[in-house]
Amino acid sequence: MPDRDPAVRPVLQGQCVWPVTPNRALVEGDASLFTAYDDPFRRPEAGFLGLPRVEFLPIHVEGIIAPAFVDWHFHYVQQRVTRHTGKPLLRWLREDAWPEEAKFSDRAFAEVAAQGFARQQLAAGTVAGACWGSPHASSLRAARAAGLRYSLIGPPVMTQGEPPSLVAPLASCLEDLKALQIEFEEALAVSPRFALSCDEQTLKELARFAFDYTLWVQTHLAENQEEVAAVAKAFPKARSYTDVYDQAGLLTPRTLLAHCIHLSEFDWRAIKQRGCIVVHCPTSNEALGSGRMPLEKVRALDIPWVLGTDVGAGPDLCMLDVIEAVMRVHDWEAPVTAVEAFFRATVSLETLETYASRKSRITRMLGTVRAGFIEFKRPVGIERSERDPEKILEAIVRAYDGNPRNSIAAVYDADCNLLYKNP
Ligand SMILES: [Zn+2]
Structure with missing residues (x-):
């Protein structure tokens, strides 16, 4: 059977800071972000058992990617x-x-x-x-x-x-x-x-x-x-x-x-x-x-x-x-900390639903699905090799100074579709 044309999906690629809990964030220097989940760098499996083949189209990002x-x-x-x-x-x-x-x-x-x-x-x-x-x-x-x-x-x-x-x-x-x-x-x-x-x-x-x-x-x-x-x-x-x-x-x-x-x-x-x-x-x-x-x-x-x-x-x-x-x-x-502040500022409804429908006495928010992505402008003094999430996020907050245009380069939804670009 001839292969059908693969579905094309955009993915963001660049430096990424991803808070996964209030006290831990993943940092990557140059990674592709496939999902808005806890483990955004894992490539989803596709192309067998009748699932459509997906071709990922990387969008190269100069700034720093974080949850929206x-x-x-x-x-x-x-x-x-x-x-x-x-x-x-x-x-x-x-x-x-x-x-x-x-x-x-x-x-x-x-x-x-x-x-x-x-x-x-x-x-x-x-x-x-x-x-x-x-x-x-x-x-x-x-x-x-x-x-x-x-x-x-x-x-x-x-x-x-x-x-x-x-x-x-x-x-x-x-x-x-x-x-x-x-x-x-x-x-x-x-x-x-x-x-x-x-x-x-x-x-x-x-x-x-x-x-x-x-x-x-x-x-x-x-x-x-x-x-x-x-x-x-x-x-x-x-x-x-x-x-x-x-x-x-x-x-x-x-x-x-x-x-x-x-x-x-x-x-x-x-x-x-x-x-x-x-x-x-x-x-x-x-x-x-x-x-x-x-x-x-x-x-x-x-x-x-x-x-x-x-x-x-x-x-x-x-x-x-x-x-x-x-x-x-x-x-x-x-x-x-900056990691916790970003975590609390990016919790999605899916995460709150998981919490609210809990069957046990688990009281923490688990299983983070994010609502989208932001590309932040690279703050002064933050190199692509920087590995400390606290330092990167603090620099983003400092650069803000009351005007989103100072910090935010672009905003994407959870499927990496562009919603807004800073002119
Ligand atoms: Zn109010």
Whole structure:
């Protein structure tokens, strides 16, 4: 039988730094990257047992190849109000974030904003993550139409509190979610904005909705002391802010909890036992003066954690900014290396799914599949022969200096298709 023409697949070839665990990274001077998995240098077997023959077409890369970024907490609808901070959380929400989100009821406005965000997101090297829209279902549709990159996306559910322009009755929120679940399938994230935006019944109904359709939950937890005090007043029967979510059944291994700054020992143990994932947003916490997330606590209990920009409270939608911050703010209390920071900034949904569907008591994130590749520009002083991942990654972070164009040369998806090239 004559051989059919082989399928041609592009592969990246060049110097590579690949964090495989929080404390180990593979370094190669000139290798071909066949997959976005743990062992990216292994050539996949093909061409026998009826599998199609694959011919690999190397794309030679001058810079340094690393996994692409995954941002586990960002509000695309707040991008235009970034860098307006310096106010504490509740005031910032009232004065900047919520008025901006109200504008997304206008479809044309939402479409233009989503297109702008999608462009900047790719230039910043982010190819996936957990996105928040506005409470309007149309904001999600605009994001998808614009090609915005996300693994999960949800409209913040707000059924009580401020502001009246964004609050809607529970029945209409659930109706929206049902329609969105059909369109977005498992990418729809059930997203109670925070405890102050929902009553007990709303939180319970949302937990049930997430359970019924096996969806991820994302929310904010204990970001600011004023907020924690307001939650204690609004939910007098709950033992703590964390307990408000727990009583509703919202704390599961498919729950992403952003911030987690002002928590008690009991809260931390609850998060650990329910198996939730902490999304650490150090740049946002700095911008709003929310405080430092006690990373030493997360480590002591072996709670899985990932990184997020929290744009617009976070000032910059590039994860390099977050990496710089996480390596700086924890200092001697819980030092974070560049290898760990890059690992936490590139965890894919597949990895979190593996963790969430665990059948045993394994609590670490295992089996890393990445969402794509970045070619970083070669930083000054880093030769092709350099073997120390820490040194290479630190140099990339230093070169960034607030502008993705300083660091990022190109962005590829997991099949090595070019998504963005720095002009
Ligand atoms: Zn947020």
